[in-house]
Amino acid sequence: MSNSLRASTAGLTIVDKARQRLGWTKTSTARWWQDAHTSRATLRRFWQGDRIQREIFIAICTAVGITDWEAIADASGVELEVIADFSQPYIDWHDAPDVESFYGRNQELQQLEEWILAGCKVVTIVGIAGIGKTALALAMADRMQSKFDCLIWRSLSTVPSLISLLDTLVQNFEETVVHDIQQGTAQLLHYLHKRRCLVILDDLDGVLSQPEYTQFIQKISRDRHQSCIVITSREQSSAIEINNCVNLKGLPKADALELLQSRGFTTKELGISALIQLYRGNPLALKLVTPLIQSVFAGNITAFLSQNTLVIGDRLRFILKQQFQQLSELQQDILYWLAIWQEPISFSRLQTHLLISIDPAMVLEAIMALERRSLLEKWVGMGEASFTLQPLVMKIVTDELVEQAAKEMQQVAQTHEIHHFKLLRTHWLLRPGSDDIVGDRILHQLRENLWRLYGATLPETLNQILLLLKDKSPWAIGYIACNLTALLFKT
The missing domain is CATH 3.40.50.300 (P-loop containing nucleotide triphosphate hydrolases)
Structure with a gap:
């Protein structure tokens, strides 16, 4: 007997009436595929009249109360039917996900x-x-x-x-x-x-x-x-x-507005254009942030934007963080610098702030690799291209920067060995040559992290670490003293 079955046209009509009596939808009722121990994609194949495993076919019928599954199956040529029968179209969605909505494109x-x-x-x-x-x-x-x-x-x-x-x-x-x-x-x-x-x-x-x-x-x-x-x-x-x-880039404004309308917002909502720009029209990011705006800010987009923050759902954060961790050390260093600058920076200017002299060809290759990974935004003007990070990437890289810097501080405080300083040695957390609010924001985030660890003893800890730098070469110190002094001054 064949190990796979498909429903006949008459059989699908019987199943359709059975599911209507239960008030179930054809593919959106989770209980159906869960009771049948299968997937939504397989249930969709069942409705398309595709062949599926015999056991799953029977379980789908049983879930809606049909015990006579043989009356549902297409009996014509079941014994002779093989997958390699090229006379019929063959469709296998397998583990294709179900997308609730699709806009533009x-x-x-x-x-x-x-x-x-x-x-x-x-x-x-x-x-x-x-x-x-x-x-x-x-x-x-x-x-x-x-x-x-x-x-x-x-x-x-x-x-x-x-x-x-x-x-x-x-x-x-x-x-x-x-x-x-x-x-x-x-x-x-x-x-x-x-x-x-x-x-x-x-x-x-x-x-x-x-x-x-x-x-x-x-x-x-x-x-x-x-x-x-x-x-x-x-x-x-x-x-x-x-x-x-x-x-693929973010959704154009018109399509992003359609998406937000489907989530309960109106096109005339104050701040809606700024919200789309903040998330660069990323459909998943917009879908993830809208429930928060509705529940915490009562649907007031302007009130959310006034918090001057970027909210990233756990799912998106996990993917972006995983992607960051898979980058080379040089690629991560470049992203850290772009997170510190938080505005477009040219290749030549970026090159001057790398502590270790690196072959320009290697830096260019790293930038090209980051572009291929869709992590950079490119700005062209005055005859030279400049690079910055997409806001979602900026948020992830900044959080990674602060987390790594705090770990280094903790290791040095415990061991009194400055070789644990890597990021704080090679990157100046204040934008080089300025004392601006962006750099202060990163330092503030790091100070809050360190304050949770050391409390009122943080200034003393910073001073003790500064003493460890005495008689060390400028090469060994790098940006460490600058970063510690900035943290101490702001504490």
Whole structure:
């Protein structure tokens, strides 16, 4: 007996009446897929008439009170049906997420459609966390699936090995086990040649460090098959040569206003344009901050903006912090300086404040890598480009800077060894050459952190650490004395 089933047209009508009696929606009632021990994506496949595992099919029927599941199943040709039956379109959403709403992106959708219809083998969608890469890929797949014989969605957020990914992809076409990468790649390419497939690989970031993935994508992009691979990622890998890339930016004001309207705000709300600009039209960030504005500030956007702060939800904070921690030491140093300056700074000016003399080519490469990761904003004027951080990134990097500086202070206070100073040695927390409110804000945040640790003994602790610098070389001291003096002066 076949290990998978699909519902007949008549069967879906019976199930539809059963769920209506319970007051359940087709796919939005969480209890349904939870009771069936499956996922919302699988439930959606059930309603599309796709084949799903026999046990899950039965569980979905049972959840709405149908015990005669055989009356729901499509009995025609069940025994003879195999996945490799190329006469029927095959759609596998697998772990594709459900997006509650989608706004704008018409230009990006049109560009993706043009590339795919032109026969591009690999297309990428890149952008900062929360910008809507997955939502765009879903919208594109919905629009384009009728143009293909086969649609397959795979999320790489769980960082599967390439063999594991190839195994799940190949099993869409034949019941086999992939034993090695070369075999699995050859089998997959065979079917990409034989059928016109649209394969979406969502969230490539976690596997970019695996060289075999880079080689796999390069091979797929160069092979003369008739299919298309769509990749979403927070960065465009320099090791993968792909010309067809949508670099996703924040929503335009009109689309962001539509999003905020759906969250209960009006387009004439005071401060609504400033809110959109503050979060650079990032859809996820706007969705995360609106409940706070409504609950804490009674929907008053101006009152929220007057707090002069940026609120980032735990989910977005985790992704951005994880991305920061994966950067090289030089890339982190550059972000720290940009967080200290908090305004666009040119490459030449940035270079003058690096304590350690570094080959300009290395600094340029680091800046280009940060651009590929969508972490920088570029400003061009007076013949020279300047760089700063997106506000969301600025918040994360500033918090990281303060946290790291406090740890260094604590280590030195405990050990009396100044070699623990790294960040406070290489970065001056006041904007170089000025005594401005921005630098004071960073120092204030650090002082508050240290005050929680040392209380009224903080001035004494700072003075004791300053004594440790006596007779040390300027090279060893770096910016340490400047930072400690600024902290002591403000305490």
